[in-house]
Each structure stands twice: as structure tokens, then as C-alpha cells.
Amino acid sequence: MTHGLRTDTRTAYLDRRGTWRETASRYALLPLRVFLGVTFVYAGLDKLTDSAFMKAAGPGSLGDTLHAVRGSSAVPALVDLALKSPAGFGYAIAFGELAVGLGVLFGLLGRLAALGGALISLSLWLTVSWATSPYYYGNDLAYLMAWLPLVLAGTPVLSLDAVLPGRRRRSPGLGSYR
Numbered sequence: 001m002t003h004g005l006r007t008d009t010r011t012a013y014l015d016r017r018g019t020w021r022e023t024a025s026r027y028a029l030l031p032l033r034v035f036l037g038v039t040f041v042y043a044g045l046d047k048l049t050d051s052a053f054m055k056a057a058g059p060g061s062l063g064d065t066l067h068a069v070r071g072s073s074a075v076p077a078l079v080d081l082a083l084k085s086p087a088g089f090g091y092a093i094a095f096g097e098l099a100v101g102l103g104v105l106f107g108l109l110g111r112l113a114a115l116g117g118a119l120i121s122l123s124l125w126l127t128v129s130w131a132t133s134p135y136y137y138g139n140d141l142a143y144l145m146a147w148l149p150l151v152l153a154g155t156p157v158l159s160l161d162a163v164l165p166g167r168r169r170r171s172p173g174l175g176s177y178r
Contacts, residue, residue, distance in 0.1 A: 040101030072131035107159020
């Protein structure tokens with residue numbers, strides 16, 4: 001009797017189009033997509049429902065936060081621009097976070113939504129959390145890095161991009177949508 005390593009990795013219950021490793025690869029970005037989508041939807045809703053946040057001054061206001069970080073920001077001109085209308089900037093960020101979060105969650109214009117998330121994270125890193133020391137205590141840089149795989153890969157599975165006409169292309173090889 002011979003004992004050896006089993007080499008057939010096909011598992012019909014996971015995916016009839018490939019091995020379990022191909023299936024895992026295809027779905028690998030899904031947890032990141034769900035996390036970032038839920039987080040950005042929550043952040044947008046949190047800003048919109050916080051009565052203090054949208055004010056130009058006062059405890060918990062965006063205006064006070066912007067004044068506090070202006071001197072330590074990598075791009076003070078961006079902070080100055082936001083200070084011209086803190087409420088307008090706050091609404092832009094809140095609705096941007098909502099759009100990005102929903103776009104990534106539903107997989108509608110996934111790469112564009114991820115790019116929006118990366119740009120929001122980049123602007124927050126360069127302004128609000130730039131002076132955080134050591135750098136790894138600030139979360140905006142980590143969010144920026146987390147968005148990059150979705151900018152590159154998009155939302156190819158369990159997404160509207162994959163099912164809407166004109167938005168899908170079959171990739172050779174795996175049979176997945178990209």
C-alpha cells in the first residue's frame with residue numbers, strides 16, 4: 001500500500017470553475033472591501049448626524065479641528081481652503097465617504113469608488129494626522145494603503161460591476177470578471 005500527498009485540489013462544492021486556491025484568490029479582497037465600505041458609510045453617517053461636527057467653531061466642530069491641525073499639516077493650503085467654509089467641507093467629506101462606502105459595498109464603479117476613498121484618506125493623512133508620531137499611530141495612512149489593492153483590482157466579484165451590461169469583461173484563464 002502506498003501513501004502519498006493528494007494532489008487533486010479540485011473541490012466542486014466551492015467552485016466548479018477552478019481549485020479552492022483560485023476561489024480563495026478570487027474572493028481575497030472581499031473582506032477588505034466590506035470593511036472599508038462599512039467603515040466609510042458609518043463615518044459619513046456619523047458626520048451627518050453629529051450636530052457639533054458641521055459647525056465652524058465649538059467643541060467637537062470641524063472648524064476647531066482644522067484650526068488645531070493647521071500648523072502641523074503637510075499641506076496648510078488645503079486646511080486653509082477647508083477653513084473658508086468648514087460646514088461645506090464637512091458635508092463634502094461626509095457625502096464623499098457615503099458615496100465611496102456604498103460604491104465599494106455594492107461594487108458599482110468599484111475602482112472609482114476606491115480611488116475616491118484613497119484620495120479622502122490621503123487628504124486626511126496630509127492634514128489631520130500628518131503630525132502623528134510615530135506615524136503608525138495615525139490611521140489615515142493605513143486606510144490609504146488599504147484602498148490601493150481595490151484601486152488596482154476593482155470589485156470583480158459579488159458586485160454590480162460584474163453583472164451590469166457593458167461593465168463586465170471576461171478574463172481569460174479563471175473565468176472571473178475583472
